[in-house]
Amino acid sequence: MEGRTGDDATLVDRLRRGDPRAFEDLVIAYQHRVFGVALRMLNNRAEAEELAQEVFLRVHRAIGEFRGEAKLSTWLYAIASRLCLNRLTSGERRMTRQGEETLTRLASSEVGPAEEMERSELETALHRAIAELGEERRIVVVLRDLEGLSYEEIAAALEIELGTVRSRLHRARMDLREKLERFLP
Amino acid sequence: MTCHDAREQFSALVDDALATEERAAVDAHLATCADCRRELQRFRDTVALMRAVAPVRAPAGFVDRVLEAARPAPWPRRLLRSLFLPWPVKLPMEAAAIVLVAVGVALVYRGAPEIQHSALVDSSAPAMRQTAEDTAPQAPAPTPSRETDAMRATRDARALGKAKDQAPAFARAQEAKEAPEPQVGAAPAEKMDKNVAAASPPATPQQPEALSRDAEPQPTPEGRGKKDLKDLQVARKLEAPPAVDTREREMTSQYLRSESAPAPGARADAPVAPRAAPSVTGSSLAFVPPDVSGRLTVSDRDAVLRGVAELVARLGAVETRRVDTPEVQILELTVPREAYAEFVRELARLGRWQPSKEPPELPAQVRVVLQIAR
Numbered sequence: 001m002e003g004r005t006g007d008d009a010t011l012v013d014r015l016r017r018g019d020p021r022a023f024e025d026l027v028i029a030y031q032h033r034v035f036g037v038a039l040r041m042l043n044n045r046a047e048a049e050e051l052a053q054e055v056f057l058r059v060h061r062a063i064g065e066f067r068g069e070a071k072l073s074t075w076l077y078a079i080a081s082r083l084c085l086n087r088l089t090s091g092e093r094r095m096t097r098q099g100e101e102t103l104t105r106l107a108s109s110e111v112g113p114a115e116e117m118e119r120s121e122l123e124t125a126l127h128r129a130i131a132e133l134g135e136e137r138r139i140v141v142v143l144r145d146l147e148g149l150s151y152e153e154i155a156a157a158l159e160i161e162l163g164t165v166r167s168r169l170h171r172a173r174m175d176l177r178e179k180l181e182r183f184l185p
Numbered sequence: 186m187t188c189h190d191a192r193e194q195f196s197a198l199v200d201d202a203l204a205t206e207e208r209a210a211v212d213a214h215l216a217t218c219a220d221c222r223r224e225l226q227r228f229r230d231t232v233a234l235m236r237a238v239a240p241v242r243a244p245a246g247f248v249d250r251v252l253e254a255a256r257p258a259p260w261p262r263r264l265l266r267s268l269f270l271p272w273p274v275k276l277p278m279e280a281a282a283i284v285l286v287a288v289g290v291a292l293v294y295r296g297a298p299e300i301q302h303s304a305l306v307d308s309s310a311p312a313m314r315q316t317a318e319d320t321a322p323q324a325p326a327p328t329p330s331r332e333t334d335a336m337r338a339t340r341d342a343r344a345l346g347k348a349k350d351q352a353p354a355f356a357r358a359q360e361a362k363e364a365p366e367p368q369v370g371a372a373p374a375e376k377m378d379k380n381v382a383a384a385s386p387p388a389t390p391q392q393p394e395a396l397s398r399d400a401e402p403q404p405t406p407e408g409r410g411k412k413d414l415k416d417l418q419v420a421r422k423l424e425a426p427p428a429v430d431t432r433e434r435e436m437t438s439q440y441l442r443s444e445s446a447p448a449p450g451a452r453a454d455a456p457v458a459p460r461a462a463p464s465v466t467g468s469s470l471a472f473v474p475p476d477v478s479g480r481l482t483v484s485d486r487d488a489v490l491r492g493v494a495e496l497v498a499r500l501g502a503v504e505t506r507r508v509d510t511p512e513v514q515i516l517e518l519t520v521p522r523e524a525y526a527e528f529v530r531e532l533a534r535l536g537r538w539q540p541s542k543e544p545p546e547l548p549a550q551v552r553v554v555l556q557i558a559r
Contacts, residue, residue, distance in 0.1 A: 023252070023255060024248065024252055027247075027248045027251045027252065028248055031243040031247050031248055031251075032240060032241060032242050032243050034243075035241060035242075035243035035244075035247065036240060036241035036242075036243075039241050040241070045244065049243070049244055049247060049250075052243065052247070052251075053247075053250060053251050053254055056251045056255070057251070057254055057255055060255045122234070123238070123239075126234060126235070126238055127238075130235075130238075141235065144200075145232060145235035145236050145238075146235065146236070146238055146240075151200070151202055166196065166197055166202065169196050169200075170193065170195070170196035170197070173195075173196050173199075173228065173231060173232060173235075174196075174228075176231050176234075176235065177227055177228055177231040180231055180234060181227075183234065184227050184230045184231065184234075185230060
């Protein structure tokens with residue numbers, strides 16, 4: 001995995017020193033993870049790219065405010081999660097929720113038409129099941145099972161209690177188990 | 186532990202996030218419950234499916250686009266943006282528009298004395314009444330006709346005025362000689378005497394302005410407009426009985442100013458109001474600045490007026506002008522130089538004579554302005 005803690009510390013130092021290459025390295029290191037969170041949450045590639053870009057621009061502007069108490073990755077996830085949840089709860093976004101059913105087919109937009117034909121029914125079902133979760137549960141399960149954050153990191157990123165992380169994650173997984181029943185052995 | 190309690194812990198159990206006691210309790214239940222063991226396995230499989238989801242990759246060119254967006258815009262674009270952003274520009278432009286309009290109005294107003302004069306005439310009558318009441322609440326309410334007559338007298342004097350170049354010099358001499366007296370908040374009166382004005386606290390906000398303008402020998406068009414206003418104020422104050430001293434001085438100052446003001450045709454043609462309080466009589470309304478001016482304080486004014494009339498006749502003097510108000514009479518006399526000394530002696534017998542101007546060198550015909558008051 002890119003951007004391990006030691007690398008993060010070096011990267012943060014370089015960013016603070018104004019190293020012109022540091023920001024580029026940061027974007028290269030975290031682009032897929034930030035974009036992934038945005039895409040899983042928003043289910044729209046264009047919107048996800050716009051949001052991911054906004055995450056990096058905010059980091060670029062506010063690197064001086066990063067105190068280093070949390071990991072750089074946690075800080076990035078925190079910004080991305082907050083922006084996603086804000087956008088999902090905004091009135092403008094709610095107006096477009098009607099057609100989101102089709103947007104859950106995010107896999108189809110990631111690959112070409114030919115590959116889509118070969119995509120397994122399971123994978124489509126997985127993406128759909130994730131997309132159908134409520135926003136608060138979805139962000140927890142995305143950060144945990146897709147991005148691999150610890151309970152503590154999720155609590156820090158979302159600024160919620162550990163117990164809340166645990167209960168939301170449990171509810172999300174229970175929902176997913178129901179939806180994915182027929183794919184389980 | 187029930188099955189429900191055990192299953193509530195499955196998520197944490199899968200993540201190995203249970204405390205030792207919790208883990209032991211769940212394990213104990215699972216050891217005795219086949220359904221829960223099966224359910225736990227399904228739960229693990231679900232989580233495994235989630236974790237097997239292929240990671241998302243950012244679109245090609247994403248890094249370049251982010252770097253481009255993060256790069257500061259070229260300075261011309263930043264400059265243009267700072268100049269044309271909506272709200273920082275809107276406010277200054279509105280302010281600039283207001284300033285431009287204000288300056289334009291001021292320039293037009295300054296360049297057209299007729300506008301100033303007409304505005305003054307239109308608003309003078311009610312303003313006069315109100316000010317008279319303000320300054321002299323005990324005074325009988327002045328009638329508009331008397332007020333406007335004072336205005337007309339002033340205008341007539343101005344229209345027929347002569348010897349313009351002598352007036353500023355006279356005014357300065359008057360200022361230098363006049364003894365300090367209590368002022369009753371009358372700008373024109375204070376304008377007469379710079380020393381008095383400087384010694385006493387300013388009674389009106391206009392005072393400094395009046396003083397500074399007074400120092401200019403040639404009145405500007407704007408100055409003339411202000412002089413009109415002051416003339417009206419003088420006429421107004423003539424209607425206020427309590428301020429006797431001030432009003433007398435104002436009358437004198439009115440003479441001086443009206444004499445010094447040029448007489449444009451437009452002003453001579455200005456609308457003439459009905460007759461007003463101070464009646465102006467005399468062989469001519471033309472005004473020549475007096476050589477001597479002063480105040481005669483008397484107890485019986487009518488008797489003194491008769492005495493002065495006799496004196497005038499006896500000494501071969503001529504009364505050239507008279508302004509009568511209920512409170513003060515102003516006589517303009519021409520006295521032969523050789524008779525002047527006796528004239529003054531006789532005045533001193535008639536009342537308390539306080540000359541405010543009396544030059545050492547007298548002309549053959551001494552022009553005297555006499556303010557007679559109680």
